[in-house]
Amino acid sequence: MKAKNLSLFILVLILTVAAVFFVYPKAPIGGFLSQYMPWRLGLDLVGGSYLVYEIDMTNVASTDRDSVVNGLRDVIEKRVNLFGVAEPRVTTSRAGDAYRLNVELAGVKDVKEAITQIGETPFLQFAEVRENPAATSTAAKEEFIFSDLNGRYVKGAQLSFTQVGLPMVNIEFNDEGAKLFETLTSKNIGKPLAIFLDNNLISAPRVSEAIAGGKAQITGINDLKEAQTLVERFNAGALPAPIKLINQQTISASLGQDSLQKTIWAGLWGTLAVMLFMVLYYHGLGFFATIALFIYIALTLAVFKVFSVTMSLAGIAGFVLSIGMAVDANVLIFERTREEIKKGLHKVSALDEGFRRAWTSIRDSNLTTILTALILYNLTSGFVKGFALTLLIGVVVSMFTAITVTRNLLKLFYPVK
Amino acid sequence: MFDLIKYKNLFIGFSLLMLVLAVVGIFTFGFREGIDFTGGTLWQMQFTGKVVSVSELENYVKTNFGVENVLVTAGSENGVMMVRTNELSEEQHQNYLAKMQQDFGAVEELRFESIGPTIGAELKSKAIWAFILVLFGISLYIAFAFRKVSYPVSSWKYGIATLICLFHDAIIPAGLYAWWGSMRGLEIDTNFVVAILVIMGFSVHDTIVVFDRIRENLIVQKGKKLGEIINISVNQTFARSINTTLTLVIVLVAMYLLGASTLSNFVLLILVGSVIGTYSSIFMASPLLTYLQNK
Helix, strand or coil, rough: CCHHHHHHHHHHHHHHHHHHHHCCCCCHHHHHHHHCCCCCHHHHHHCCCEEEEEEECCCCCCCHHHHHHHHHHHHHHHHHHHCCCCEEEEHHHHHCCCEEEEEEEEECCCHHEEEEEEECCCCEEEEEEEEEECCCHHHEEEEEEEEEEEEEHEEEEEEEEEECEEEEEEEECCCHHHHHHHHHHHHHHCCCCEEECEEEEECCCCCCCCCCCCEECCCCCCCHHHHHHHHHHHHHHCCCEEEEEEEEEEEEHHHHHHHHHHHHHHHHHHHHHHHHHHHHHHHHHHHHHHHHCCCCCCHHHHHHHHHCEEEEEHHHHHHHHHHHHHHHHHHHHHHHHHHHHHCCCCCCHHHHHHHHHHHHHHHHHHHHHHHHHHHHHHCCCCCCHHHHHHHHHHHHHHHHHHHHHHHHHHHHHCCCC | CCCCCHHHHHHHHHHHHHHHHHHHHHHHHHHCCCCCHHHHHHEEECCCCCCCHHHHHHHHHHHCCCEEEEEECCCCCEEEEEECCCCCCHHHHHHHHHHHHHHHHCCCEEEEEEECCCHHHHHHHHHHHHHHHHHHHHHHHHHCCCCCCCCCCCCCCCCCCHHHHHHHHHHHHHHHHHHHHHCCCCCCCCHHHHHHHHHHHHHHHHHHHHHHHHHHHHHHHHCCCCCHHHHHHHHHHHHHHHHHHHHHHHHHHHHHHCCCHHHHHHHHHHHHHHHHHHHHHHHHHHHHHHHHHCC
C-alpha cells in the first residue's frame, strides 16, 4: 500500500515539475521547450481579427456543397498563410441552411490588408453566349448562360504574354474541369465563350475548335500586376464559391496586452488569497490542499498547452474561476473529516470517511458543471467557447488533484499521532 | 441548532419578494440588447490628437456616416470612445476611419466589431436554448442522481426544488442587472448570458451538498420527521456551503478589483449570483422540499 502511494506521489511530482518548466515562459529549460510549443494566445489578447464569412451556395448543387466548403477552407487557409499570421485558424460551420467560414487571425498586423486579401475572390466563371442580333439594346443582344465550369476546376495558372506583349493567364483545369471545358468548347464552335472574373466580363474569345487537354488562356487583363495577382490566386486556389463577410471582430494589440497582464495578476492574487484562506481555516489539512491547488494549476496549464487550447481573455477568466472551485472538493472533504473527528473517530479513519462520504456530492457538483460547460461549448462561438473549454478541462483536472493527489499527499505526509 | 423549518415561510417569502421585484425590474427597466443580438457595429477608438466630446462625435458620425442609430459613449481612459451604429460594411469601415483620421488627426482603432442581423438573431436563439438546456439539464440530473432515495421524498421533488432554485438564482441577478444597467447604460450580450449560466452551474453545488446530506440522514436517522432531518442537514452543512462559496468569492473579488475592465461586469454579475445561489441553497432549496412533500 505504502509503495503504491509512493510511486503515485513520485509520478505526480515528476509530472508537476515537468509541467512547471513546460508552462513557465521564462524558465531556463522551459524557454527551450516554449520555442517548439509556444502559448497560443487568443486574438483578444494579442490583437487580431475574427471574421465570419457566409458562403453563397446558390449556384452549387446540394450534393456538392460539402466538397465546396472543404475546398474553400483549404483555399482560404493557403491565402491566410501567405500573410504570415503565426497560427491562422480557418473553420467551417453550418447554421441551418447557411454555410459559414470562420477565420481567426491572431496577431495579424494589418487587418485591413488581410480582409482584402481573403475577400478578393478570383471567382472565375465561363458562360455560353446566346447572340440575339435582332435585339435593339446592347444588353439584350448577348445573353449569358453560365456553365458548370468555374474556378473550382482550376489546377494551376501561369503568366505569359501575347504576341503584342499583353499579359495572358494560362490556366490548367483538373481532369473534371478538362472534360467540362471540352464539352463546352465543342458545343460552341464558332461562337464566343464568355469569361467572367468576379462577375465582370473580361473577355469573350471565339471558339475555333473543341479544346481537349484542359488548357485555356485568358486574355483581356491588360494590367500586368492584376494578371500576376490573378495567377498567384489561382495557384493558391480560386474560391469555389463566392463569400461574403457577415461578422467581424477586430481588436488592437495594445488593448489586449493590458488585459492579459491585469487578468494574470488578478488570478495570482486570487489564488494566493484562496491558499491563505485554506491554511488559516483548515490548518495542516489546508496546507495539503494548497499544495494540491498548486499542482492543479501547473497540470491544467500544461494540459492547455499540450492541446494548444487558445488562451483568450474569457478562457483565462474561466480558468481563474476554476481555481476558486478546485478547492471546493477539499473543503467538502475536510469539513466531513472534522465532523468525523468530533464524533470520536481516529484521524486516519476520519480522513478515510471524509473522502468516502464527500465523494457523492463532489461527483454530482462536478458533473453539473461539466454539463453546463458542454452546453456552453456547443451553443456558443468565438471567445465564449474558450471559456467553456478551460472551465471543462479545469473541472476534470481538479477532480484528480483535489481528490487523488490530496489523498495521496495526506497518506504519505500527514502526521498521525 | 438553528431551526430553519420554523422560519421557512420567512425565508421563502423573502425569496419570493426578491423574485417578484426582479421580474418587475426586468419589465420596467428592460434590457437593452447589445450588437451580439441585434446586429450592428461597435467601434472603439482612441483620439490621441484632437480632444473630441461625446456629443461632437455623435453629431459627426450622424452627418458623415449616413447612419440613423448612433450611440457614443466615452471610455474610462483618455480619448477613448465607443461608437455603436447599425452594421457597417468593411468598405464603409475603412472609408470612415480614413475620414476621421483626416478630420481629427491621430485616431487609433482599438476594437471594431460588426455583426450581421442574421448572426445576431442566431446568437439570441442559441442563448435562450442554452438557458433552457442548463435549467432543465441540471434539474433532470438531480432527479436522476437522487433516484435511489425515493422514500419519503421522491427524487423528482429534489429535481423540482432544484429547478425553482436555479430559476430564482438566474432571475434575481438578471433583475439587478436590468436595474443597474439602466443607470449605467449597460447592454445584455453573450457575456451576460454566459454569466447567468455559470451562476446556475455553480449555485447548484451548494444545493447538492445539502440534498446529499438529507439523502444520507434519511437513512442514518431513520424515523425522524422530514422537517427535523432538513434542519439537522442544513446545520451540518452550513459551514461548507459558506466556505465553498467563499473560495469562489475570493477569486471573483480579485478579478473584479484587479482584472481586465472588459470583464468587470461579467465578474460582478457572477459574484452577486454566487451569493444569491448560496442563499437559495441554504434557505430555500430544502424548505421547498417540505412544501412539495405536503402536497
